[in-house]
Amino acid sequence: MSTAAPVPAEALERCFAIDCAGERLPAILHPGTPGAARGVLVVVGGPQTRVGSHRQFVLLARQLAAAGVPVLRFDYRGMGDADGEARSFEDVDADLAAACAAFRRESPGLGEIVIWGLCDAASAALFHAWRAPQGIAGLVLLNPWVRTDTGEARAYIGHYYRRRLLSAAPWKKMLRGEFDFRGSLRSAFGLLRRALARTPADTQAGGADDPTQGLALPARMAECLRRFRGPVLLVLSGDDLTAAEFRDCVQQSAQWQALLAEARVTRRELAGANHTFSRRVWRDAVAGWTLEWLRTW
Structure with missing residues (x-):
């Protein structure tokens, strides 16, 4: 054996x-x-x-x-x-x-x-x-x-920013006077505009023989x-x-x-x-x- x-x-x-x-x-x-x-x-x-x-x-x-x-x-x-x-x-x-x-x-x-x-x-x-x-x-x-572009913005708003709000780090920065309110608001409003808009980037082109093209x-x-x-x-x-x-x-x-x-x-x-x-x-x-x-x- x-x-x-x-x-x-x-x-x-x-x-x-x-x-x-x-x-x-x-x-x-x-x-x-x-x-x-x-x-x-x-x-x-x-x-x-x-x-x-x-x-x-x-x-x-x-x-x-x-x-x-x-x-x-x-x-x-x-x-x-x-x-x-x-x-x-x-x-x-x-x-x-x-x-x-x-x-x-x-x-x-x-x-x-x-x-x-x-x-x-x-x-x-x-x-x-x-x-x-x-x-x-x-x-x-x-x-x-x-x-x-729209979906990414919505995901950031719904997930990333929600998690940031629940985190202690940004609140500690606020108390120390280190938080960039202007930059944060500019970023948030930019994401909000993208989340509410539909842009040409949301459309994908398939091949000539692809019935899913244009979706x-x-x-x-x-x-x-x-x-x-x-x-x-x-x-x-x-x-x-x-x-x-x-x-x-x-x-x-x-x-x-x-x-x-x-x-x-x-x-x-x-x-x-x-x-x-x-x-x-x-x-x-x-x-x-x-x-x-x-x-x-």
Whole structure:
């Protein structure tokens, strides 16, 4: 009987390059169980790399692979070590398609791909998933980016300034005569004007073949989610302006509320967590929720 220790998942990791329109995208494959039918494609949010803040994507991939789930991390064009010019999350459809195709080639037996994205990578995943020719089985969306000028201002007023008022620090400054009343009022009135106005920046343009073109970013994302019919895991941080703006967006949108109420959507909230889940306990919670959710369908 062999007494050899099992090979750790990280020892099986493999680097290779993905071709996307003649440009090179560096990728790391975490194989998981040989022949696994479902894998996770981690998409970066910008500016970001395949490693992730505080190695978040590396640690996530290793935890999932150790549990048998294949994972692919990569840099899309113009990001990290990839070739090409910098691009926004709205212009990475070809990169995601190339990564999905490469994931399947490098993982024999892989049939279903789940896209895992934080912030604007979650938005990019929604834009891609509903019309992906390769077929995307599910989505993990963390603190989705629904940023508009109006929405950002409302989030600041409703969350940042409320928290400041409850904090002792500004009141102590007032008592010491160090508080900048004029600057604070100017900033507050500026945010209020933005919160009450709708500007051209609130509108996003899709591609010529995209029926969601011309919609404001939150409405465009909602329409993409409506068209994508697979299961979704939504994770929101408790201490993050992007997550707060998303919650505000949902509160004000009957369409978003109806979509998130569907049985295919699983929602998780992590109280106290920041935008990138920088503490180990937060990262582990996200990885655990991801793995648990992957095993429910």
